[in-house]
Amino acid sequence: MFPLYVRVCVGTSPKYLTLARLNVILVRALLILSIILTGCGVSGVSAYAGTSNPTRTNTRESRSSTKQERSTGNRKILPATGQEPAVITSPEPSSPGHIKVQAILPLAKVGNAYNVVVSVSGGASPYQFSILWGALPPGLIINPATGTISGTPLAPGTYAFAVLATDLPLGDRGDHRMSISVAAATVPGITVQVSPVNSIIASGGAQQFSATVVGTSNVAVNWSANVGTVSNTGRFTAPAVSTSTTAIVTATSMALSSSKASATLTIAPSAPPPPPAPTITTTTIPDATAGVSYGATLAATGGTPPYQWSVVSGSLPSGIQLSNSSGALSGATTVSGSFPFNVQVADAAGQSAQQGFSLVVLSSGGNCGPPTYSCSRTDLKPVQxxxxxxxxxxxxxxxxxxxxxxxxxxxxxxxxxxxxxxxxxxxxxxxxxxxxxxxxxxxxxxxxxxxxxxxxxxxxxxxxxxxxxxxxxxxxxxxxxxxxxxxxxxxxxxxxxxxxxxxxxxxxxxxxxxxxxxxxAAVYDFANSNCLGTGFTATWTAWAGGSSRDTVFGAGFSNNGGQGGAGAVYVAAYSPGQGCTLLNTKTGSVTGDWGTVGSIPNWTTVTGTNGFTIHNVKISKDGNWLVIVPSSCNTCNVSAYFWQIGTLNLVEPSGSLSGHWTEGYTHWINNSGNPGGQENSRLFTSASNNSPIISGLPTGIVGPFDTHQSWNNVDVNDSYPFLMTTYSPIAPFPTAWYNEILGISPITGTVYRFAHSFITARSHRxxxxxxxxxxxxxxxxxxxxxxxxxxxxSESGVSTCAIGADCRGDVFVVELK
Structure with a gap:
């Protein structure tokens, strides 16, 4: 029998194929069409549909696929939902060309290796495997030759997909939907312990800590602290603190930052260092003169006041004593010579310091300079x-x-x-x-x-x-x-x-x-709530100066007008460490941070209904009194009041109160002008009892004759001479002391004449x-x-001037001998 050929046209050239060859081509075309239709959601289509008893190179059993089912034993399972991690297979091969797909898909875990083999039956090896739809979990792949799903999952979740198995070039195939669930990675059980857990250390001290890490091979930690510093080896250094402070030191696992442990420390403040020992700041003392009252004060700083003074070796000349509480040397001696001695000052904390001195006592009349000024004139001869x-x-x-x-x-x-x-x-x-x-x-x-x-x-x-x-x-x-x-x-x-x-x-x-x-640098603002009041605006200020050793500062203030103005009614004293005490000269009320507060008794009787306004204020050298000069009041009969600072005691002096004045530690001195040229002294505490100072006045003193006193050199006993300049326009001078610089001893009444002032007494300044x-x-x-x-x-810059109109003035200094 002759083979039958079929003519097929490909392009423009005819081709001749046998019927057997054509059948193979058609079978393969139907197989490809079946794969395509299955991927598009058309199921149950076989590559051999429409054919019967196909001719193959190898003999196989006939199969049929009348409907899409999956069978596991006697149980039928609907298409995969991903919820059954069991044996999953493709439909039984009831017709030629169908491959059965199955696999056991256990639970996966992020970070753990995963390996599962998809098994097949039917068809003919070698097989080809691929993902038909969906996707494997990230980190997993399917081996296209062996069907092995393997890898290390990277993310948790449930992942659905379908695996396709084929045996190309033959036309068998099979697929099945399935899913893999991936669990999250479990955290290792890492724990941290710190030792010691609780401790107490001193301010600025150090403590070594250690950390133990369990559950990982990485035992390194990061150290941290809420206060102070901690090294990378766990050594904690406490800050300097003045009060008890809690510190927390924490060790954090470098393998797992959420794993940490802490220790608690109590930082105890260090005991405050003792104050420095006192130091005697006085290095020399003035000479004394036999028969003349002597005064000098030793000073110390540091330590804890009050101080106690004593002579620990050597001796003072007879008649000179050292005050145990103030360090003042005072008295008078009749002997002369050099007297070396050592002084000790002890503070309240028991600390002490010593200093050596030598007191030289000159014979009477043999000393130039203070305090006796033996080289200066004391006669009463007129000098033009x-x-x-x-x-x-x-x-x-x-x-x-x-x-x-x-x-x-x-x-x-x-x-x-x-x-x-x-x-x-x-x-x-x-x-x-x-x-x-x-x-x-x-x-x-x-x-x-x-x-x-x-x-x-x-x-x-x-x-x-x-x-x-x-x-x-x-x-x-x-x-x-x-x-x-x-x-x-x-x-x-x-x-x-x-x-x-x-x-x-x-x-x-x-x-x-x-x-x-x-x-x-700011020291103190009187405009505060316990003094002048916040918001107080000063329109005039008269500063009273400071007391010995800067213990008290005084001033007068106005908030309405200037000197003597309606608002010039505030007298204040400031003491470092205590604050302000304030007298209102209009109302007589005393307020402030320290001392007595209230109203001065009999205020209106002494000063009148409206009190008085202020002309000037000055402070005593001991810081206990403020001298207040009134500008105007209804019933004032005095030129000055003495207010005992921080109290309700206002002293109204009487008798010979006129003239300019100065103040010592406990005395007030003024030029009464009665008789002319006389200076008077009184105690602040006995202001009505005044005593004339000068024992011998020049004959013929007439006015105008005025004095202005200065007593910055005063000693604690008010025994050193005060200085003054005199003023008079009279020419020629009728007697001694006119327009001179003088010193007056408040003890002996001696008047020392130091120099002419060379004033015209007619300057416009x-x-x-x-x-x-x-x-x-x-x-x-x-x-x-x-x-x-x-x-x-002249003040215009020319060499000549008109006296009383434009003549310049300058500052001069005289050495007092």
Missing amino acids: NPPPPKVGNLTGANTCTTDPDFSNPVCRLTDANTDSASPHTTFVVASSGSADENHFNVDSTLIYVQNVATRGYPMIFDPATLHAARMYVGSGSYPNGMRIVGGAFWSRLDPNLLFQIRGTQLTQYDFTDRVNPPSP FSTKNGIGSVSQDGKFFLFSSDWMGTLG
């Missing part, structure tokens, strides 16, 4: 003004001379060029016109002067040469030297401190650094007209204002 010694004209600062009548050195300290920013101005000791201000520091190496425009000038003073110089010239904002607005007063304790009260603020300048100019001055705290020097008989040029 000689021609003023030549000290220059517009210029001439630091020109020195000797007073032709009294033999004491005198130097000019300022001139028209002292402040080039204010040329030709008049310089004065105090623009306020008060001689009661403190213009020398404690060791007479710094002074403070002003011009008539109220600018102030801290200056270096050389006690050996009597020369002065501006400070901080060429530094920063002071090309010509430092200057300050307003008056100021030096500390009575620290040689580098200058105090100032402006408005309601007490400030200080510290001149320890002589290269860089200081800025004002108050301080220059009256020769206002200030004695140094050591009693060795006296600053004074003078127009030098009109020889210093």
